[in-house]
Amino acid sequence: MSKKYYILGVVAVPAVILCCVFFGGDMITSDELDREILNSPTQNETPEKPATEILMLVNATHKIPDDFTPTLTTEGVIYNVIMSDDVEEMRQAAMEEGIYLVFNDAYRNQEQQQWLYDTLGSRLAQKPGYSEHETGLAIDFSFNQLSSYDQTQMWNWLKNNSYKYGFILRYPAGKESITGIDYEAWHYRYVGKDAAKIIYENDWVLEEYLEKNQAAYAPDSFGSSG
Numbered sequence: 001m002s003k004k005y006y007i008l009g010v011v012a013v014p015a016v017i018l019c020c021v022f023f024g025g026d027m028i029t030s031d032e033l034d035r036e037i038l039n040s041p042t043q044n045e046t047p048e049k050p051a052t053e054i055l056m057l058v059n060a061t062h063k064i065p066d067d068f069t070p071t072l073t074t075e076g077v078i079y080n081v082i083m084s085d086d087v088e089e090m091r092q093a094a095m096e097e098g099i100y101l102v103f104n105d106a107y108r109n110q111e112q113q114q115w116l117y118d119t120l121g122s123r124l125a126q127k128p129g130y131s132e133h134e135t136g137l138a139i140d141f142s143f144n145q146l147s148s149y150d151q152t153q154m155w156n157w158l159k160n161n162s163y164k165y166g167f168i169l170r171y172p173a174g175k176e177s178i179t180g181i182d183y184e185a186w187h188y189r190y191v192g193k194d195a196a197k198i199i200y201e202n203d204w205v206l207e208e209y210l211e212k213n214q215a216a217y218a219p220d221s222f223g224s225s226g
């Protein structure tokens with residue numbers, strides 16, 4: 001009897017190991033892997049969302065403070081961890097409606113921004129220190145060049161729904177005199193759900209929201225609001 005079990009063990013254990021070696025790759029579907037990568041930065045922590053950070057005004061006249069360093073996701077698309085949960089929630093919601101959000105560019109470090117500025121010039125790229133991408137709070141969505149995916153459908157979805165997840169179309173058409181930037185259908189900025197809803201409902205841009213919320217403009221008042 002014991003010999004029988006011994007033989008079973010000798011055959012079964014290596015068989016299981018072999019299976020894991022050869023078929024291990026199939027045990028996680030690409031969808032699960034994708035989810036794992038997107039979820040990984042937030043699995044064990046709920047990042048705080050300080051207003052000083054999510055409502056930080058960055059434009060041609062408002063430089064990112066020199067001592068500001070965003071905490072970034074470490075895998076997949078690199079962006080500010082503050083918005084991880086909401087990005088994932090938005091991605092899922094869009095997917096349920098058949099819209100696949102394609103992330104083209106999010107966080108850029110100062111060297112990358114410098115390169116872009118040198119390459120594209122001041123009309124198409126912001127000076128290093130003056131780009132929202134350096135905060136990790138901006139996402140450029142793009143169409144997938146490898147498919148016939150309809151990018152207009154994605155823009156429309158984002159325009160009408162992204163505020164529910166804390167995002168605003170940062171450079172809308174008709175607001176160029178305030179933002180100083182031409183209409184960009186692809187550039188979205190995270191400001192948190194509360195501000196995004198107000199900005200969306202009033203058809204404002206971030207500059208207008210901050211101007212009308214004097215309290216939010218004053219850094220000292222940020223702390224108590226949580």
Ligand SMILES: [Zn+2]
Nearest residue numbers: 138139140187
């Ligand atoms: Zn952008």
